[in-house]
Amino acid sequence: MPEAFGSGAAGLQLGLLVLVAAGVLSAALLLRRRAGGGREDGEADLLARMYVMLEREGAARMADGEALRARLTDIERVLAARLEQGRMETADRLGAIAQSVGRELAEARVGQAEALRDMAEASARQTEAIRAAVDERLHEAVERQMQTSFQRVLEQFGAMQKAMGEVTAMTAQIGDLKRLFSNVKTRGGWGEAQLRAILEDVLPAGAYLANCRLREGSAEVVEFAVRMPVKATTPPLLAIDSKFPTEAYERLLDAVERVDPQAERAARRALDTTLRIEARKIASKYIVPPVTVEFAVLYLPTDGLYAEVARSPGLLDEIGRTCRVIVMGPGLLPALLRTIHLGYVTLALEERTDGIARLLGATRQEMIKMDGVLEKLARNASTMSSSIDEARYRTRAVARQLRGLDGIGAVPEDAGSSDATADLPLGGAEDGAPGR
Incomplete structure (x- = not known):
């Protein structure tokens, strides 16, 4: 187309x-x-x-x-x-x-x-099966958890009842302690016993004195006096006295618990004043140079009381500067005593070092004498060796003469001579010449 x-x-x-x-x-x-x-x-x-x-x-x-x-x-x-x-x-x-x-x-x-x-029907069936399984497991877990929790609650309730019984007993004991510490003499005895236990635990035996009188003819007796580790005929002493101002401390704790700032300040001032007075008493009674060192120790039996005293700004420095008294609690006093114990160890090492030096000097003199003795012994040994060689020569000559004898009585003598000759060392020649 x-x-x-x-x-x-x-x-x-x-x-x-x-x-x-x-x-x-x-x-x-x-x-x-x-x-x-x-x-x-x-x-x-x-x-x-x-x-x-x-x-x-x-x-x-x-x-x-x-x-x-x-x-x-x-x-x-x-x-x-x-x-x-x-x-x-x-x-x-x-x-x-x-x-x-x-x-x-x-x-x-x-x-x-x-x-x-x-799919929806299958998912619904699976979801239903999963929900049933989850419900069953959750029910079992909840029942198990409830049983465990109930058992734990019962155990805790029993422990709480036991603790409440212990608290009740402790409350009674605290009441007994309060009644006990209400007596000043008992309170002082408790502080003294605690201080004695610390001294016995840290210092060696004989390193401290109890109830020591520091002045001649004085009635003042310090609770404990620690001998200082120095080289002296009469070592100086460190006076340690325990104080427990319970009334002022309890007023302070009560004011802190009631959240009363004004009462707390008043109680703290009273506690500081009490501590200053006690420090001045210790300084006037127990610092007696040269019998004692230039300072003393005021011991507070509880760390809580020491902490409240240490919270007052400048109080410990003021007491140490004006009264020459160191305030310490159960946490600090062992450190000071361990330092003193280390001084004892150092002093013992120094004394042992002096003894070792003297022993070494004596040993040196003895060694010089021993050298002279050994020299004499060497000369005598040379002379003795010559004499022994000559004697052996004479002995072998006599043995040769004895071997030539006849008779019954000569047999033992001949055998004895042979044995004696056999026992001799191979030092000489066959002709009887002495070996040199």
Whole structure:
């Protein structure tokens, strides 16, 4: 069909070219006729025939073009009909495909819905089973936890009852202690016993004195006096006296418990004043140089009391500076006593070092004497060796003479001589010459 369109167009173009060529030739003949003034008639006839031929050819070409156009129109109608038929067939096919796809999608949606429903039902069943299992385990765990908690509560309740009984007993004991410490003499005895236990635990035996009188003819007796580790005939003493101002301390604790700042300040001032008075008493009674050292120790039996005293700003420094008294509690006094014990150890080492030095000096003198003795012994040994060699020579000569004797009585002597000769060392020659 495209080839028919191409051949028709080529024929139409050729007819147009022929018409144009005929027109050009006729125009050229006219011009020539005008220019030549009626030249040769034969040429004119030839031209006329050519023009007629050209016109005929053009008419034929025109007829062919009309036929070609008619044919093209028919072809166009056929093509339009076929295109329409193809479009309708395509539309029918597309409709059929759409219907098929719609049916498949509907079936897929139905299948998917059924699958989702099955999955939902399976999930619901699994969820129900899991929930039942979880409920069962949770119920068991809760029951077990409740039993454990109840058992623990019972144990704690029993422990609390036991603790309440112990607290009741402790309260009674505290009441007994309060009644006991209400007596000043008993309170002082308890502090003295605690101080004695610390001294016995840290210091060596004989390092301290109890109830020691520091002044001649004085009635004042210090509870404990520690001998200081110094090289002296009579070593100086360190006076240690325990004090337990319970009333002022209890008033302070009661004010702190009631959150009463004013009462707390008043109780703290009273405690500081009491401590200053006791420090001055110790300084006036128990610091007696050269019998004692230049300071003394005031011992507080509890760390809580010492902590409250140490909280007062500048109190301990003031007492140490003005009264030359060091305030210590159960946590600090062992450190001081261990320092004193270390001084005893150092003193013992120094004394032992002096003894070792003396022993080494005596040993050196003895070694010098021993060297002289060994020199004499070496000279005597040389002389003794010569004498022994000569005696051995004489003995071997006598043995040779005895071997030549006959008789019954000579046999034992001969045997004895042989034994004696055999026992001698191989120092000499066979001829009896002494070995040198």
